[in-house]
Amino acid sequence: MTKLSVNINKIATLRNSRGGNTPNVVQFAKDVQEFGAQGVTIHPRPDERHIRYQDAYDLKPIVYTEYNIEGNPIPKFVDMVLDIKPTQVTLVPDAEDAITSNAGWDTIKHKDFLTDIIKEFKNNGIRTSIFLDPEVSQVDGALETGTDRIELYTEAFAHQYSLGNKKAIEPYVACALRCNEVGLGINAGHDLSLENIKFFKDNMPNLLEVSIGHALISESLYLGIENVVNMYLNKLK
Ligand SMILES: CC(=O)[C@@H](O)[C@H](O)COP(=O)(O)O
Numbered sequence: 001m002t003k004l005s006v007n008i009n010k011i012a013t014l015r016n017s018r019g020g021n022t023p024n025v026v027q028f029a030k031d032v033q034e035f036g037a038q039g040v041t042i043h044p045r046p047d048e049r050h051i052r053y054q055d056a057y058d059l060k061p062i063v064y065t066e067y068n069i070e071g072n073p074i075p076k077f078v079d080m081v082l083d084i085k086p087t088q089v090t091l092v093p094d095a096e097d098a099i100t101s102n103a104g105w106d107t108i109k110h111k112d113f114l115t116d117i118i119k120e121f122k123n124n125g126i127r128t129s130i131f132l133d134p135e136v137s138q139v140d141g142a143l144e145t146g147t148d149r150i151e152l153y154t155e156a157f158a159h160q161y162s163l164g165n166k167k168a169i170e171p172y173v174a175c176a177l178r179c180n181e182v183g184l185g186i187n188a189g190h191d192l193s194l195e196n197i198k199f200f201k202d203n204m205p206n207l208l209e210v211s212i213g214h215a216l217i218s219e220s221l222y223l224g225i226e227n228v229v230n231m232y233l234n235k236l237k
């Protein structure tokens, strides 16, 4: 079985656009778990443009499934994760000004840095995952760092799949096979959606977890809008 961790960054984006507390990210996290999601993912960014560091603390007592905190391990982020002790930390090499995550780690170049930081998280009982482009050499590099898992960056797959190119799964399968061989856990995320998730899951041996946010929230709007428009119409009769 592959676990679904719902990324709630977009709920915070919407909340922040008005300055109040609607929609409420804590309530939303409670609800997605109630509806069956097996995890909650957040990705606080240094400018706190969506999830804020305070949200990470507020979510801690209510996330009873897997709590996954993603981000670039700058000192402020590392301190927060060590303080909160989520189920999993996913290390992502984001540039400060990136609109969204746009690349995985170079695990060979950053081996020493990653090894040290992973050791610290693991010593504190936090499972670790490293965000990676789908390259077997990067999986081998990740193994050297002592990480528990890797998260495959699925933007390239999602884009190619939307153009009809199913072969785009191949580098991901090659990485999954290597992970299975060497005992690394496999997560995946970025631009996964109702359109591509089944094909991805069916082709990836031992895919442990996917984190999905942007498409899942957009799809919730599309699939919920008819109901809500009708609820308003009923009240306006
Ligand atoms: C790590 C990753 O793939 C991202 O998808 C991320 O967690 C989403 O971040 P944004 O919500 O800031 O785009």
Ligand SMILES: NCC(=O)COP(=O)(O)O
Pocket: 007, 041, 043, 070, 151, 188, 189, 190, 191, 192, 211, 212, 213, 214, 215, 216
């Ligand atoms: N790790 C990926 C993630 O949390 C969600 O990415 P996206 O679905 O918002 O692209």
